[in-house]
Amino acid sequence: MANSRAVLNLRNGLSIPKPKSTSNVLAIGTDLLRNILFFLFLLRWTRKSVLQLRGRGPFGTLLDAYTSLRRLSYVIFLRLPGVRSQVKSQVAETIKKLEAKLVPQGHGVSRYLTLPKEAWNDQQVSAELEMLGDMKHTRWEDGRVSGAVYHGEDTLINVQVEAFRRFMVANPIHPDVFPGVRKMEAEIVAMVLALFNAPPGAAGVTTSGGTESILMACLSARQKAYTERGVTEPEMIIPDTAHAAFHKAANYFHIKLHQVACPSPTYSVSIKAVSRLINSNTILLVGSAPNFPHGIIDDIAALSRLAIRRRLPLHVDCCLGSFLMPFLSRAGFPTQPFDFALKGVTSISCDTHKYGFAPKGNSTLLYRTAALRTYQYFISPDWSGGVYGSIGIAGSRPGALIASCWASLMSIGENGYIDSCHSIVGTAKKIETAIREDPALKDDLKVMGKPLVSVVAFESPTLNIYDIADAMSAKGWHLNALQNPPGMHVAVTLPIVKVVDKLLEDLVAVVEDEKERERVRIVEGKGKKGQARGDSAALYGVAG
Helix, strand or coil, X not given: CHHHHHHHHHXXXXXXCCCCCHHHHHHHHHHHHHHHHXXXXXXXXXXXXXXXXXXXXXXXXXXXXXXXXXXXXXXXXXXXXXXXXXXXXXXXXXXHHHHHXXXXXXXXXXXXXXXXXXXXXHHHXXXXXXXXXXXXXXXXXXXXXXXXXXXXXXXXXXXXXXXHHHCCCCCCCCCCCCHHHHHHHHHHHHHHHHHCCCCCCCEEEEECCHHHHHHHHHHHHHHHHHHHHCCCCCEEEEECCXXXXXXXXXXXXXXXXXXXXXXXXXXXXXXXXXXXXXXXXXXXXXXXXXXXXXXXXXXXXHHHHHHHHHCCCEEEECCCCCCCHXXXXXXCCCCCCCCCCCCCCCEEEECCCCCCCCCCCCEEEEECCHHHHHCCCEEECCCCCCCEEECCCCCCCCHHHHHHHHHHHHHHHHHHHHHHHHHHHHHHHHHHHHHHHCCCCCCCCEECCCCCCCEEEEECCCCCHHHHHHHHHHCCCECEEECCCCEEEEECCHHHHCCHHHHHHHHHHHHHHHHHHHHHHHHCCCCCCCXXXXXXXXXXXXXX
């Protein structure tokens, strides 16, 4: 009995804890997970904020926030019921006007929206093609168009047509079937690499144009950063004058885009601003040689030094400079370093269909090493149709265009390109000199920066530059209007070389007419209209 009572007392004296319920454990686990996620969220956005402040500075950060807020407010405003209907109406009216201007219509214009029941004969097709070619248009043949058409001489066109005809069905995706096209493509790349001082082991590809070349350069940089550094939130830094194709690449490939201002008077990218924006997510730096809007060459040498110091790829967009930049010094003009002679330059885009005079649809993308090129490749080894591989976005490609490009390069040769550089850049210098020194122009037009190649951009401190652009259009000239800041430019081509005196004569007349209109406005008491202000849009291209 005594032992039983002792055991009973012992049991009563001990406090045995009850196991915690499963719900309490889950609650603690949930709280812990929530705290971890909140901490990671806070860490992520703190890091982003620090990088933003370091890259843009306090004022720049506030300005970016204001811009984002203004855009968001504007979007909300446009979606308000009363506003939305008005906007839709105005957009529809604008589209209708654009269609009326850009889509051929009216008397004598037939539209073919379905296949003909019976096949046309050769004479019918030829007659329709002739009619389409003779439609009313800005006379590029007479040198009335800035850029757009870069050669157009009959002798070269005949060579290109012959090459196109011989390789009409060729497709370089089948090199065993069309070995001649593969050979020509390799030779095009080799010739352009040599022009840009490429080192041994450099490589390249041909593409359909400057946009594809830029897209592939950005994709290669993104894939390289992901493979070698594990970057999953890629960012690239570009001048705000860089080609819009970089914006397209950022959109397509989910790359955050940092734009750096190119302020007057140089209109060249600020190297200090680029340096501040570099962080662990940066995959690519970009410079233009020259840029499209103002024809200014960025300080590629400084960008090269920065790229080497920060161990980053540097892409030089030389699509517009193409076959002018490599020949500037030999044609007797000043130049500046821009190509693979600079150790930090890792890729270059060059359009053979601009001042290389090849048919449209030809460009090249050059890499310092073959290893860099592999990052743009696509391979699908387990497709049911067999192993599939392509060098870029396109699978099938027109071998006829490659043949026409090769024929163009071989027909013109090095001396021919030096001569064309001398003519084109010399004409650009003539336009620049006239604007700077002609008493009829120098007070009302100002050249933007110091252009070295074929593009001369100018603004007006006294007149509305868009009125000048419209008046030149009324005289039959198709020049390029610019925005932010308002301006216009002339991209000199071989057809323009022949009519530059008439271009300057009409420009003088237009400026004088605009000055007279200003005088009339003042006499009538309406006040001076003055220079263009705001963010008026300039049309570069229309997608349909």
